[in-house]
Amino acid sequence: MIDVKNIHKQFDRQAILNGVSLSVKKGSIYGLLGSNGAGKTTLLNTISGVYRQDKGNVFIDQQPVFENLEIKEKMVFIPDTLYFFPQYTIDQTASFYKNMYSGWNEERYVALREVFGIDTSKKIHKLSKGMQRQVSFWLSLSAMPDILILDEPFDGLDPVMRKKIKNLLVQDVAEREMTIMISSHNLREVEDLCDHIGILHKGNLLLEKDIDDLKSDVHKVQLAFKHDTPSSLFSSMQLLYKEERGSVTLAIVRGDYDEVTAHFQNYDPVIYDILPLTLEEIFIYEMGDAGYAIKNILV
Numbered sequence: 001m002i003d004v005k006n007i008h009k010q011f012d013r014q015a016i017l018n019g020v021s022l023s024v025k026k027g028s029i030y031g032l033l034g035s036n037g038a039g040k041t042t043l044l045n046t047i048s049g050v051y052r053q054d055k056g057n058v059f060i061d062q063q064p065v066f067e068n069l070e071i072k073e074k075m076v077f078i079p080d081t082l083y084f085f086p087q088y089t090i091d092q093t094a095s096f097y098k099n100m101y102s103g104w105n106e107e108r109y110v111a112l113r114e115v116f117g118i119d120t121s122k123k124i125h126k127l128s129k130g131m132q133r134q135v136s137f138w139l140s141l142s143a144m145p146d147i148l149i150l151d152e153p154f155d156g157l158d159p160v161m162r163k164k165i166k167n168l169l170v171q172d173v174a175e176r177e178m179t180i181m182i183s184s185h186n187l188r189e190v191e192d193l194c195d196h197i198g199i200l201h202k203g204n205l206l207l208e209k210d211i212d213d214l215k216s217d218v219h220k221v222q223l224a225f226k227h228d229t230p231s232s233l234f235s236s237m238q239l240l241y242k243e244e245r246g247s248v249t250l251a252i253v254r255g256d257y258d259e260v261t262a263h264f265q266n267y268d269p270v271i272y273d274i275l276p277l278t279l280e281e282i283f284i285y286e287m288g289d290a291g292y293a294i295k296n297i298l299v
């Protein structure tokens, strides 16, 4: 659905994006992670056709995005800094959206009043920052976009509202295969939502992964033996990390769950546990040296 091919973008002769390529499948939720200044906003602006790339291509449904009205009608971008027309009420802004987006669903707009509970005759610029964010989701979801691009979308929302909005997003993905791209500098904030994660660092995509694959492929094991730890214990394993805690060895290995278990059981350990790994740990250990670079992004 979204195909980004070798995008380059400069500002003031400084390279901000250095050949970024990624793809997002229809009906999936892609989390774009990166520290401050990594280029996330620039990339999202380019994907949504606000910026024109210097080099490379952005395709949505095989069509170039820039100045493509047909595509833009199917896509909503909620930027990190919101903009609303001064003096407009929620209802007046909804009328504007209605004219802009052919998929506008009035019933949904009315139904979502229950969720957000904000008086629609209120002028948006007089609402609190968090309430303005709620309005941006309210209007965007009522426009029934095929693609929703979200730049740091949960800033300023309280935990209850975050949860409600995440539920609405997941519902749209499940029911009508909406595709979402969401940027954040905090993995924990988006890990329950995304099925794919990409990490952007200094204008380069360091890695792109399917979350289920990641979780099923990397394991933290705790082992102890009656006598010395066998020297060949990890020789045929993809070992990502190892630590000795007294007589207990803690290791992070990559491989199929059953094969990993069978391998270690062969050595007849007195203690053998497979412990849950957080996504954050997986990223750090998977990335090896680059893990240090992304550590700050993830915490």
Ligand SMILES: Nc1ncnc2c1ncn2[C@@H]1O[C@H](COP(=O)(O)OP(=O)(O)OP(=O)(O)O)[C@@H](O)[C@H]1O
Pocket: 011, 012, 016, 034, 035, 036, 037, 038, 039, 040, 041, 042, 043, 080, 185
């Ligand atoms: N319009 C612009 N003109 C000049 N430089 C810009 C412009 N927009 C972004 N930049 C520069 O591009 C770099 C990347 O900025 P960008 O906003 O894309 O990063 P980000 O990953 O979204 O960061 P943050 O998490 O802080 O929002 C920064 O160095 C920024 O100063």
